[in-house]
Amino acid sequence: MSARRSLLLWLTVLCWCSRAALPVGASGQASSCAEPALTALTRAAGHFADDERTAADEVLRAAETAEPACVPLAIARLSLEAWTLARAAAIKGGSPESLARPRELLGDLRVRAGASPYRVHAEYAAAIVAAAMAAAQDERGELGLHLVHARALSERLQGSAVPPTWPLQIDEAEGELWLEVDDYAEACAAYRRWLSGQGHEGARATAARNYVTGRCSELRTEN
Numbered sequence: 001m002s003a004r005r006s007l008l009l010w011l012t013v014l015c016w017c018s019r020a021a022l023p024v025g026a027s028g029q030a031s032s033c034a035e036p037a038l039t040a041l042t043r044a045a046g047h048f049a050d051d052e053r054t055a056a057d058e059v060l061r062a063a064e065t066a067e068p069a070c071v072p073l074a075i076a077r078l079s080l081e082a083w084t085l086a087r088a089a090a091i092k093g094g095s096p097e098s099l100a101r102p103r104e105l106l107g108d109l110r111v112r113a114g115a116s117p118y119r120v121h122a123e124y125a126a127a128i129v130a131a132a133m134a135a136a137q138d139e140r141g142e143l144g145l146h147l148v149h150a151r152a153l154s155e156r157l158q159g160s161a162v163p164p165t166w167p168l169q170i171d172e173a174e175g176e177l178w179l180e181v182d183d184y185a186e187a188c189a190a191y192r193r194w195l196s197g198q199g200h201e202g203a204r205a206t207a208a209r210n211y212v213t214g215r216c217s218e219l220r221t222e223n
Contacts, residue, residue, distance in 0.1 A: 033070035037063050049202030053084055074112040076166040078105050079125035083167035086132035090180055094137030102133055124153040124164040128173050135180040147174055188216035
């Protein structure tokens with residue numbers, strides 16, 4: 001068994017053993033934010049699906065200003081900014097300077113969630129961003145560990161009123177990040193899982209479909 005697979009197995013066991021200690025987001029958590037805030041989250045998600053990150057950020061910031069007590073807005077905004085910066089850091093090889101701001105935002109994310117019913121959502125978002133930071137440095141082993149942790153949290157939150165979608169759903173995040181480190185087989189498998197679900201539209205889903213029908217099909221032929 002490879003070192004990476006061994007580490008992934010170890011963290012999988014660790015995550016499942018600790019699940020009982022992780023609180024799930026309150027089943028009625030959506031009701032803690034006013035309707036305009038929930039509408040803003042939906043609008044921002046639509047912008048991000050079309051890869052319009054600036055527009056998504058503007059919607060979230062405006063909504064958070066109007067309703068600062070809505071923690072999901074803060075989680076969405078902070079994780080989206082951290083994800084965007086972490087992905088951009090890959091161009092610079094994940095230098096300490098390029099990852100300084102994402103690290104700071106992760107701290108802000110955890111503080112903002114605090115002891116609220118959304119703290120596991122915040123931990124999920126933090127795990128996804130941490131995975132992106134590892135990918136920026138081409139640290140495949142660390143990337144895999146963070147993704148396993150994020151998946152365990154995602155599964156933990158499936159029963160909550162608001163599923164874990166910020167900054168990305170787990171399968172989409174895995175597809176993009178494994179592709180970043182040139183693990184094409186893992187990227188193809190993740191993108192196929194993501195696209196097998198319902199309601200994936202926009203520029204990001206289109207790009208993923210094009211990759212699956214193009215490069216992933218070529219890989220199957222080569223193998």
